[in-house]
Every structure is written in C-alpha cells, then in structure tokens.
Amino acid sequence: MNLRNIVHTRTYSEAAGELEKIMNRGDVVLFKGSRWFRLERLARDLVGSIGPTRLLVNLDAIAANIKKIRAIVGDSVEIMSVVKSFGYGNDSIRTSKVALENGVTYLAVAFPDEGATLRENRIDAPILVFNVLPEEADKIIRYRLNSAIPSLDLAEALNVAAKGCPKIPVHLKIDTGMGRSGVWHEEAIPFIEQVFKMENLCVEGIMTHFSSADDPDSDNYTLAQIAAFNKVLDRAATLGRSFRYVHAANTSALVRFPETRYSMVRPGLAIYGMYPSASVSNLVDLDQVITFSTKIAQIKSHPAGRCISYNRRFITCRDSRIATLHVGYNDGYPRFQSNRGHALVRGQRAQVVGTVCMDTLMIDVTDILEASVGDEVVLIGRQGAEEILPDEIASNGGTINYEIVCKISPRVTRIFVQS
Ligand SMILES: *Cc1c(COP(=O)(O)O)cnc(C)c1O
Numbered sequence: 001m002n003l004r005n006i007v008h009t010r011t012y013s014e015a016a017g018e019l020e021k022i023m024n025r026g027d028v029v030l031f032k033g034s035r036w037f038r039l040e041r042l043a044r045d046l047v048g049s050i051g052p053t054r055l056l057v058n059l060d061a062i063a064a065n066i067k068k069i070r071a072i073v074g075d076s077v078e079i080m081s082v083v084k085s086f087g088y089g090n091d092s093i094r095t096s097k098v099a100l101e102n103g104v105t106y107l108a109v110a111f112p113d114e115g116a117t118l119r120e121n122r123i124d125a126p127i128l129v130f131n132v133l134p135e136e137a138d139k140i141i142r143y144r145l146n147s148a149i150p151s152l153d154l155a156e157a158l159n160v161a162a163k164g165c166p167k168i169p170v171h172l173k174i175d176t177g178m179g180r181s182g183v184w185h186e187e188a189i190p191f192i193e194q195v196f197k198m199e200n201l202c203v204e205g206i207m208t209h210f211s212s213a214d215d216p217d218s219d220n221y222t223l224a225q226i227a228a229f230n231k232v233l234d235r236a237a238t239l240g241r242s243f244r245y246v247h248a249a250n251t252s253a254l255v256r257f258p259e260t261r262y263s264m265v266r267p268g269l270a271i272y273g274m275y276p277s278a279s280v281s282n283l284v285d286l287d288q289v290i291t292f293s294t295k296i297a298q299i300k301s302h303p304a305g306r307c308i309s310y311n312r313r314f315i316t317c318r319d320s321r322i323a324t325l326h327v328g329y330n331d332g333y334p335r336f337q338s339n340r341g342h343a344l345v346r347g348q349r350a351q352v353v354g355t356v357c358m359d360t361l362m363i364d365v366t367d368i369l370e371a372s373v374g375d376e377v378v379l380i381g382r383q384g385a386e387e388i389l390p391d392e393i394a395s396n397g398g399t400i401n402y403e404i405v406c407k408i409s410p411r412v413t414r415i416f417v418q419s
Pocket of ligand 1: 082084130209249250251252266267268269270276
C-alpha cells in the first residue's frame with residue numbers, strides 16, 4: 001500500500017479523529033484486529049460522530065424472531081417475510097437480507113416501487129407485490145416482481161405487458177371478508193378460471209387476508225373467513241386447479257389459527273418483535289428489535305411559572321430542570337405525545353412537557369438529579385430496568401404499534417447491530 005495512505009496512531013481517540021477526517025456518508029469501515037485490541041471501542045467512538053437521534057436495529061433479534069416463527073409453523077410451511085413500509089420502519093434491505101439468511105424464502109411488499117428498491121440492492125429472492133396498478137405492469141416485468149391479482153383488470157394488463165417476456169408469477173387474491181382488495185369469494189371460481197387461461201401469466205399462488213385475527217371477540221368472523229377460503233380452494237381443486245402457494249396468515253392468524261398456515265405464512269409485525277394484540281403476546285415471546293434514542297442537547301433550569309414550547313401548553317409548577325432533545329414529529333415521534341409521553345434517562349422515566357415540535361421536544365428531568373447534557377435518552381426501547389414499547393406510545397394516541405414504528409422517519413439514522 002502507498003505509505004501515504006497509512007496512518008499510525010497511538011490511542012483510540014486519535015484513530016477515531018483520523019478516520020473522521022476521511023470518512024464520508026455511506027462509507028463502509030472494516031475494523032480488523034485481534035480480540036485483544038478491542039477495536040469495537042473504536043467503532044463505538046465513530047458511531048458517536050453520527051447525529052444523536054438513531055434507530056438501533058438489532059438484526060440478531062430479527063433472526064431470533066424468524067426462528068420462533070419457524071418453530072411455531074414447522075418445517076413444511078414456507079415463510080414470506082412482509083417487508084413493506086421500509087420493513088416496518090426498520091429498513092427493508094437489511095432486514096430482508098437477514099430474513100433470507102434465516103430461512104425465509106419469499107418477500108412481500110405493498111407497492112412495486114418497494115420491490116424495485118429491493119432488486120436495486122441485489123436481493124434476488126421472489127418478491128410478491130400486494131398492491132399493483134395496471135399502469136405499473138412494466139415495472140413488475142422490469143424488476144422481476146410477482147403480483148397479487150385482485151381483479152381481472154390487473155390480470156389483463158399484466159398479461160398484455162408480459163407478451164414476449166417470461167411469464168409473470170401471480171397470486172390470486174380472494175376477499176373472504178376483509179373488504180379491501182380481491183375478488184369476493186362467491187365470485188372467485190370464474191375469476192380463477194379466467195386468469196389460468198391467460199398465457200403470459202403463471203398462477204403460482206392464491207391468497208386471502210383476515211380482518212380481525214388478532215381479536216378473540218371476532219373469532220367467529222375469522223372462522224367464517226377461513227371456511228369461505230377453504231370452499232374456494234375445494235371448488236378450484238375439483239376443477240383441477242392447484243396452487244404451489246396457498247397463504248392467508250398474518251402474524252395474528254399464524255399464531256392463533258394453525259389451520260390458516262396452509263403452505264406459506266405472511267408475518268410482518270412479529271419479525272420486528274411486536275405483537276398485534278395481547279391475544280398474540282400471550283402465546284409467543286418475541287425479541288425486541290428496535291431502540292429509538294437520542295441525547296440530551298441542553299438542560300435549562302426554570303423557576304415555577306415558565307412556559308414550555310409552542311402555545312404554552314406546559315407551565316412549570318416548581319423549580320424545574322427541562323431538557324431539550326433534538327428529535328420531533330418530523331422524525332416520527334408523534335405530536336400527540338405532547339404533555340403525555342415519557343422518555344427514559346438514566347433508567348428513569350421523564351415526562352414529555354409542552355408541545356412536541358417538528359425537530360425538538362422537551363422532557364422534565366427535575367427528578368433525575370444526575371441527568372446531564374449528552375446523556376442517552378430512550379424514546380422506544382429498554383434502558384436499565386425500564387422499557388417503553390411502541391404499544392405504550394400507540395395507546396396514548398389511540399392508534400396501533402404498527403403506525404408508530406412505520407412512521408419513524410428516514411431522517412433518523414439506522415444503526416444495525418449484529419454479533
Ligand atoms: C401487512 C400484511 C401482512 C402482515 O401483517 P402482520 O400483521 O404485520 O403480520 C400480511 N398480509 C398482507 C396482505 C398484508 O397487507
């Protein structure tokens with residue numbers, strides 16, 4: 001190597017300083033040395049130079065969750081990992097790769113553009129796109145994506161577009177009561193027959209989706225959906241139509257209704273370590289994947305009577321120490337947490353005070369005496385003995401954990417942890 005490209009340093013911080021001079025966004029740094037040198041300390045110093053607000057994604061936890069799903073469904077059922085919405089906010093590329101390394105054989109996304117992103121990042125596994133428009137047919141072909149077929153219109157558009165190309169693998173979508181997309185189950189047979197006749201499509205799958213599989217009070221409705229789907233499968237079979245992939249189960253159904261596993265299951269949320277409802281968390285124990293954190297940027301002491309943040313929605317009622325954080329609703333920390341949510345500092349809960357701003361928010365650290373500038377603040381995840389789950393935030397806003405995690409914005413730097 002050119003001697004000018006070699007730098008000698010004596011301490012970790014010197015080395016970090018040298019590296020920071022030459023490192024750019026998107027660079028990959030390989031740390032190599034014997035265990036004894038403890039180069040991970042250097043790695044940690046460098047991570048310290050990234051902005052304070054981060055989403056730590058534990059890829060080992062994702063692998064563990066897939067193994068737990070595998071243990072539930074057994075070896076004969078394939079797992080399709082649903083990585084829509086940027087992998088539920090975790091990053092679809094890295095989490096897809098981990099999923100594929102751990103026995104997942106199929107990926108699913110909501111839109112063709114999400115599938116294109118995976119292909120552009122050299123992910124070669126089959127990818128099913130749930131929601132395709134006829135005018136997106138070219139994209140399906142160009143990126144070798146497989147399409148769910150909720151209507152004859154889409155089937156026809158794909159069949160025309162695929163002329164002269166390899167056949168497009170498609171999965172017929174049957175509406176058994178979700179009331180979203182798909183052909184109503186009582187009208188499914190003519191639809192199935194027509195798509196099978198299209199010469200540029202290859203019908204490799206059939207699917208349905210449950211409306212309420214997370215809710216024990218709705219189990220009769222789910223059972224009716226299962227019965228309707230089975231009836232379609234039986235009638236298709238008598239006509240000699242069979243499918244390599246028969247799939248219906250999201251996280252809730254695969255855990256709660258073994259009969260919905262068919263030949264493939266479609267978990268999303270469980271892979272990311274979250275539960276759709278208590279009825280699912282009672283049955284399976286998943287590893288927490290994400291930690292959403294920032295640092296205390298500033299601490300100010302206020303006497304009683306000071307107004308905090310926009311529209312004076314919080315007024316100090318005692319001598320207070322209020323910390324400012326560089327994270328706001330633009331980062332996906334919901335504005336409904338104003339005066340309501342909590343964050344963890346030194347293993348203790350601190351209340352969000354005043355209105356959550358676009359880029360900043362304030363927390364009350366009066367009772368956390370040791371709290372100081374630079375301290376790590378956990379917004380979602382564990383710190384010491386305390387934990388804040390996405391579910392806690394969701395219930396403050398009358399929403400579900402799904403919405404909280406998939407809205408953590410791209411501005412938040414993802415850091416992937418893998419042993
Ligand atoms: C999102 C989605 C899933 C995954 O659901 P989870 O509840 O996250 O497991 C499965 N199938 C379809 C059609 C979906 O849209």
